Amino acid sequence: MRCDEASRGWRYRNGNRKNHPPTCKLRAGGFALCDRKSYECLSASFPAFYLVVSGKKRNFAVKLDVELNEWRMKQVEERYISLLTDFGFKRIFGTAMNKDLLICFLNSLFNGRQVVKDVSYLNPEHVGDVYTDRKAIFDVYCEGENGEKFIVEMQNAYQTYFKDRSLFYSTFPIREQAPKGSDWDFKLNHVYTVALLNFNMNEDAFDKERIRHHVQLCDTATHKIFYDKLEFIYVEIAKFNKTLGELETLYEKWLYALKNLYKLTQRPKELYDKVFDRLFEEAEIAKFTPQEMREYEASKMAYRDIKNSIDTAKQEGKQEGLAEGMELGIEKGMNQKALDIARNMLADGVDINLIMKYSGLTQEQIEKLK
Numbered sequence: 001m002r003c004d005e006a007s008r009g010w011r012y013r014n015g016n017r018k019n020h021p022p023t024c025k026l027r028a029g030g031f032a033l034c035d036r037k038s039y040e041c042l043s044a045s046f047p048a049f050y051l052v053v054s055g056k057k058r059n060f061a062v063k064l065d066v067e068l069n070e071w072r073m074k075q076v077e078e079r080y081i082s083l084l085t086d087f088g089f090k091r092i093f094g095t096a097m098n099k100d101l102l103i104c105f106l107n108s109l110f111n112g113r114q115v116v117k118d119v120s121y122l123n124p125e126h127v128g129d130v131y132t133d134r135k136a137i138f139d140v141y142c143e144g145e146n147g148e149k150f151i152v153e154m155q156n157a158y159q160t161y162f163k164d165r166s167l168f169y170s171t172f173p174i175r176e177q178a179p180k181g182s183d184w185d186f187k188l189n190h191v192y193t194v195a196l197l198n199f200n201m202n203e204d205a206f207d208k209e210r211i212r213h214h215v216q217l218c219d220t221a222t223h224k225i226f227y228d229k230l231e232f233i234y235v236e237i238a239k240f241n242k243t244l245g246e247l248e249t250l251y252e253k254w255l256y257a258l259k260n261l262y263k264l265t266q267r268p269k270e271l272y273d274k275v276f277d278r279l280f281e282e283a284e285i286a287k288f289t290p291q292e293m294r295e296y297e298a299s300k301m302a303y304r305d306i307k308n309s310i311d312t313a314k315q316e317g318k319q320e321g322l323a324e325g326m327e328l329g330i331e332k333g334m335n336q337k338a339l340d341i342a343r344n345m346l347a348d349g350v351d352i353n354l355i356m357k358y359s360g361l362t363q364e365q366i367e368k369l370k
Contacts, residue, residue, distance in 0.1 A: 080283040082262035084198055086139070087299035089154045091282060094140040096121055098282055102140065104275045106150065108251035109194065109212070109233065118145045125353075137353060138169065148190035149173035156198040157306050159360050163203075166193050166232055174230075190229045196258065197236050211239045211255075244270045305341070342366050 081088040093102045099119055106116045119142040140152040151169055159165065173191045178184060206213045215232040218225050240255045247253050247270050257271065257279065267280050281287075288296065338359040345355045346369060355366055 078262050078285060079265055080261050080280065081285055081296060082300060082303065083258045083283075084154065084156060084262075085296070085299040085303045086154070087296045088262075088283070089139060092279065093152060094121070094124075098278065099142075100275070101278055101282075102142070102152070104250070105254050106152075106194070108249070108254050109235070111251065114148075114190075114192075116144055116150075119143065119150065122149075141173075144190075146189070148192065150192050150194065152194045152196070154196045154198070156303060157360065158199045158201075162195075162201070166195055166234075169193060170230065170232070188229055190231070192231050192233065194233045195235070197234060197238065198259075199236070199238050201234060201236055203234075206234075211236050244268050250275075302341070339365075339369065343369055346370060 081091065083089050083092060092098055093105065099121070103116050103119060106114075110116070122141045122143055124138040124141045138151050139154055140150070142150050142152075144150065151173065153166075153169075155162065170191055170193050174188060177188055201213075203213070213234045213236075215234070216225050217227040217230060235255070237255055237259050240252075240259055242252060242256065244256065247256055250273065253271055253273065253276070257276070261279075261283060267276075271280075285293070285296070338361050342355050342359040342361055342365075345359070346366070352363060352366055355361070356363060359366070
């Protein structure tokens with residue numbers, strides 16, 4: 001499609017003709033990206049596109065590619081929710097009516113090492129012993145029939161101190177086991193922290209060929225388990241690339257669903273296990289109430305913002321031509337997006353502890369934005 005002179009209505013941000021691509025106003029309405037010299041429409045149906053390149057021409061291709069990819073994603077009507085979003089994950093695994101799904105997933109993860117028969121959901125928001133102590137807000141927090149505690153987290157973006165965060169989270173279910181005002185022999189129940197990671201953790205202690213990693217306290221000389229009641233399980237779902245035809249175990253089917261459910265247009269025969277009846281029923285977007293739909297769209301937007309920020313930062317880093325440039329690009333892009341997310345949440349009056357959870361910023365950094 002070619003845009004003729006009569007239909008053109010050029011618009012630039014801040015009147016800057018050098019740093020911003022032209023947009024052509026179509027007779028049918030809306031704006032389309034056009035080639036500056038040939039006026040050839042790059043995307044006739046893309047509505048009103050504005051690009052901020054901050055004076056760096058090299059950013060144009062990077063941001064254009066990311067924005068167009070996001071737009072294409074929106075054109076595909078989804079039938080099922082994404083379990084990578086906060087809303088989708090908590091709907092499937094964090095509600096009492098769907099606890100059978102959580103139990104099934106945990107049992108597939110433990111593979112006989114621990115058998116979960118029943119769970120009771122606990123308050124996912126925890127505070128320290130005094131008011132000034134920092135809070136911890138878990139995605140899913142529950143207790144097994146024998147008193148064992150399970151923290152289950154979905155993490156989409158890399159955090160420098162994620163190991164520290166998971167260890168910090170585990171202290172809350174440990175401390176709350178201490179009875180108040182009575183004698184206690186210090187006996188503790190098991191605490192399991194399960195972290196589902198939508199990125200490669202790049203941990204030196206891990207086997208790079210494996211996806212699931214079990215961490216416990218052990219003697220460094222004998223490598224024998226010193227304490228078996230505190231366990232961290234990290235699952236790098238970003239590394240899971242099996243196709244439907246390659247799925248063998250229930251655990252692999254769960255990983256496939258976690259990563260790919262939103263891409264499916266119908267239920268595949270490989271996921272016809274009875275336990276997945278409930279999953280596909282609860283995940284069907286058409287059954288959502290208007291309020292649930294709004295919450296899911298907001299959650300999906302937050303997820304895409306994070307993903308696009310990471311993708312953009314990686315591409316900018318690659319353009320530097322050096323590995324260190326990539327690292328700097330990722331760090332710069334993620335820090336900026338974290339600040340943007342925090343500013344928006346502050347403007348909406350969101351609790352500072354929730355802002356820390358979703359942005360990854362410290363309380364001090366957030367306070368400076370006020």
